[in-house]
Amino acid sequence: MTALPDTKKIDLDLDAGWLTIWFNTPENRNALSDELAAELRATLHTIRDDRSVRGITLRGRGGVFCAGGDLKGFQAALSGGLTPDTASTMNKAGGELFREINELPQVVVALVEGAAIAGGLGLACCADIVAVTPDAKFALTETQLGIVPAQIAPHVIRRIGETAARRLMLTGARFDGTEAARLGIADHVAEDAAQLDRVDADIRKSVIRCAPGANAATKQLVIDAKGLDADEFINRAADDFATAMTSDEGREGIMSFVQKRKPNWAE
Numbered sequence: 001m002t003a004l005p006d007t008k009k010i011d012l013d014l015d016a017g018w019l020t021i022w023f024n025t026p027e028n029r030n031a032l033s034d035e036l037a038a039e040l041r042a043t044l045h046t047i048r049d050d051r052s053v054r055g056i057t058l059r060g061r062g063g064v065f066c067a068g069g070d071l072k073g074f075q076a077a078l079s080g081g082l083t084p085d086t087a088s089t090m091n092k093a094g095g096e097l098f099r100e101i102n103e104l105p106q107v108v109v110a111l112v113e114g115a116a117i118a119g120g121l122g123l124a125c126c127a128d129i130v131a132v133t134p135d136a137k138f139a140l141t142e143t144q145l146g147i148v149p150a151q152i153a154p155h156v157i158r159r160i161g162e163t164a165a166r167r168l169m170l171t172g173a174r175f176d177g178t179e180a181a182r183l184g185i186a187d188h189v190a191e192d193a194a195q196l197d198r199v200d201a202d203i204r205k206s207v208i209r210c211a212p213g214a215n216a217a218t219k220q221l222v223i224d225a226k227g228l229d230a231d232e233f234i235n236r237a238a239d240d241f242a243t244a245m246t247s248d249e250g251r252e253g254i255m256s257f258v259q260k261r262k263p264n265w266a267e
Contacts, residue, residue, distance in 0.1 A: 002050045005043055009036035011061070012043060017054045018204050019047060026062035032119050033070040034090075037097050044100050051212040055107035057200055058123060060114065063193070068118030068141070069094075094119065095151035101126040102155060103223060105216035107207045111196045112136045112177070112186070122152025124185060125159040128219070131188035131199045132177035138185070144172040160184045209266045211249040 004012050004019075011022040021043060023030035030036070047053045060066055077090075101108060101123065110127035115137045124130050140156070142149040149156070149169050157165045160183045167173065180186040190196040207215070217240050225233055244250050249265070256263040 002046050005039065005046055007039040007043065009033065010039050010043065014053070017052055017208070018057065019043075019053055019055070020057045020059060023058070023060040023066055026064065028070060028072065029064045029067035029115060030060040030062070030120075031067045031070040031073075032094070032097075032123075033073055037094065041097055041100060044104060048100075048105060051105075051216070053106055054212055055109065055204065055207050056104070057109040057111060058101075058127065059111045062114075064114035065110070065112040065116040065136070066120030066123055067115050068120045068122075071145075091150055098122055098126050098151055098155055103220070105219060106212075107203075107215060107219075109200060109203055111200055112180075113193055113196065118142055118149065119152060121185070122149070122155055125152065125155040129188075129203055130180075130186045131190055131196055131203075132180050132186040133190055133192060133196065134177045136177035136180065137174065138176070138180050139172055139174040140168045141172045143169060211253060211263065211265050213247065213249045214244055214253075217244060 004014065009023075009025050011024045013020040013022065021040065023036060025031065025033065025036060047056070058065075077086075107129070108127045110124040110130045112124055112130065112132040113136055116124050116132075117137070117139050118141050121138050121140060140149050140152075153165070153169070156168070160168075164183055168175075175183075177186060177189055181189045188199050190199050221237065221240055224236070228236060249263075252265075253263050
């Protein structure tokens with residue numbers, strides 16, 4: 001296991017191969033400040049190639065997931081003479097964070113209670129599996145502030161489709177966890193924080209039964225599939241299958257089935 005970085009804005013809890021990342025700046029409702037985002041990216045970089053880490057869970061301290069961008073930080077930057085070039089660079093860094101979460105080889109779970117606003121909603125849309133409480137609060141509020149939901153747009157569209165994304169982005173409509181499930185943002189609705197813990201535990205049990213390398217390859221194939229034509233996909237999928245089948249994981253998985261035992265990654 002690679003050593004985790006020292007962090008102040010997020011708490012890192014590694015347990016039995018699963019890393020929970022707690023956003024921990026309740027004074028600004030766990031907003032995506034530069035410092036928090038930098039610590040999150042550093043953590044993702046550390047674990048990305050470590051297959052002993054089977055998955056991560058994103059969660060917020062204080063009963064709040066993430067209130068989106070750090071608006072006080074935006075105001076300070078504007079007061080300091082923020083230029084379009086600097087603003088563009090800042091926004092690109094946010095886009096890299098969302099892409100890294102979306103493309104992380106490990107399974108990513110988001111547990112949402114309280115607010116998941118703007119970039120916080122974007123973070124949830126980058127996860128593989130999302131569980132929410134019924135009273136969680138969601139909105140894409142950027143246009144109400146005169147700005148654009150720029151880097152989160154493709155992730156929201158991929159999650160809920162263009163029609164619903166247009167409505168939410170162009171109206172700033174607010175909705176709860178039950179509606180998030182209807183829209184396809186949430187996979188599970190838990191009645192309270194305690195049930196969120198149980199949902200998280202069940203997800204972990206399911207993921208641990210899957211081979212980490214096979215999960216990573218499958219996730220990347222799903223991500224890449226939309227950019228491949230039919231012939232390219234057939235060839236790519238065949239190569240991925242062949243690599244997995246002849247790997248140590250593939251041999252162990254087939255042998256464990258024949259021998260009627262658990263594979264070594266599930267023990």
